[in-house]
Amino acid sequence: MDGTVVSPRMASVSVASIGESRVAGPRVLVVDDEESIVDLVGSYLRNDGFQVDIAMTGSDALAKARAFRPDLVVLDLNLPGVDGLEVLRQLRAESAIYVILLTARTEETDRIVGLSVGADDYVTKPFSPRELVARVRAVLRRSRAADGQQPVQTFRRVRVDPGRREVTKDGQPVTLTALEFDLLYALARDSGHVLTRESLLQRVWGTDYFGDARVVDAHVKELRRKLGDDPNRPVFIHTVRGVGYKFADAGT
Numbered sequence: 198m199d200g201t202v203v204s205p206r207m208a209s210v211s212v213a214s215i216g217e218s219r220v221a222g223p224r225v226l227v228v229d230d231e232e233s234i235v236d237l238v239g240s241y242l243r244n245d246g247f248q249v250d251i252a253m254t255g256s257d258a259l260a261k262a263r264a265f266r267p268d269l270v271v272l273d274l275n276l277p278g279v280d281g282l283e284v285l286r287q288l289r290a291e292s293a294i295y296v297i298l299l300t301a302r303t304e305e306t307d308r309i310v311g312l313s314v315g316a317d318d319y320v321t322k323p324f325s326p327r328e329l330v331a332r333v334r335a336v337l338r339r340s341r342a343a344d345g346q347q348p349v350q351t352f353r354r355v356r357v358d359p360g361r362r363e364v365t366k367d368g369q370p371v372t373l374t375a376l377e378f379d380l381l382y383a384l385a386r387d388s389g390h391v392l393t394r395e396s397l398l399q400r401v402w403g404t405d406y407f408g409d410a411r412v413v414d415a416h417v418k419e420l421r422r423k424l425g426d427d428p429n430r431p432v433f434i435h436t437v438r439g440v441g442y443k444f445a446d447a448g449t
Contacts, residue, residue: 222246223337226265228258228284229273229299238271241326245334255279259287262294269295269333272316274307282311289315293362293375295336299324312415317376318402319412335403336376350385352446355424355433357385371423376401380416384434384444393441417442 225247227235235251242249250265252258255276262270270288274281285296298311298319308319317336320329347359356365362378364371373381383400384392392400394410402412417434420426426433435443 222248223269224248224250224265224267225333226250226252226258226261226267226270228252228255228261228270228276228281230254230276231273234273234299238326238329241330242333245330247333255281255284258284262288262292267294268337269297271297271299271329271333273299274311275301282307282314285311285314285316289374293373293378295375297329297332297336309415312412313419315374315377315419317374332403338403347382347386350382350388352385352388355385355446357382366424373420373423377416377420377423380413381420381444384442388444388446391437391440391443397441413442 223246225242227238227242227249228251229235229238230253232253235253239249239251250261250267252261253276255278258270258272258276259279272281272284276284281298285298288294288296295317296315298308298316299322300308300311300319301322308321311319318332320332349359350357354367357378358364359382362375364373364378364381379401380397383397394413397413398410418428421428421431421434424433428436433444433446435445437443
């Protein structure tokens with residue numbers, strides 16, 4: 198693990214301007230009201246081959262997201278003006294890009310709300326910037342590898358197309374975030390088989406994921422809501438208590 202740890206109120210660091218990046222790699226927007234954090238995280242990302250833009254307020258984050266068109270957003274919840282949760286809501290109304298939240302350890306409720314609004318993952322402060330970069334890299338690598346290389350999964354009522362990254366239920370489109378799509382595809386690809394939370398973390402979040410397994414439960418809850426699945430009498434995503442989840446399109 199890299200010895201550098203980013204804390205919520207760390208001292209200023211000396212790095213090159215993020216805005217000077219000319220690397221034609223995947224695009225990441227870093228949003229935080231701490232200049233030292235956006236500078237340090239942006240420097241690590243840029244050195245790893247990413248194009249980086251930054252924002253330090255909620256309104257600036259939304260403007261930058263529309264202009265920069267990032268592949269992934271690293272988003273602090275504690276922003277002046279338009280807060281991080283509202284930024285996330287507006288991003289989700291416009292896009293399915295990956296969003297990783299930055300939160301303080303005391304913001305448990307906000308993390309849960311953020312996941313329910315559509316965040317793909319979260320990292321708690323203080324954190325290692327190298328670990329954050331590894332998380333970003335794994336998410337984007339998994340997304341690129343999955344696109345167009347996996348067969349369409351067609352069931353009685355649900356169709357999951359990885360090439361187009363489209364889901365339909367009864368012929369009607371279902372709007373999912375990027376990570377929700379990945380999770381549904383992982384479940385659908387092994388339809389009828391029980392997948393543990395740990396195996397889903399490895400398949401969807403990556404083998405180097407070091408977060409909380411409860412993130413799976415939060416995303417399953419959102420998938421059920423979007424598929425119109427009653428968690429008490431599920432049709433598509435079934436809970437196997439003490440083990441994990443399985444997908445079974447047995448609806449009529």
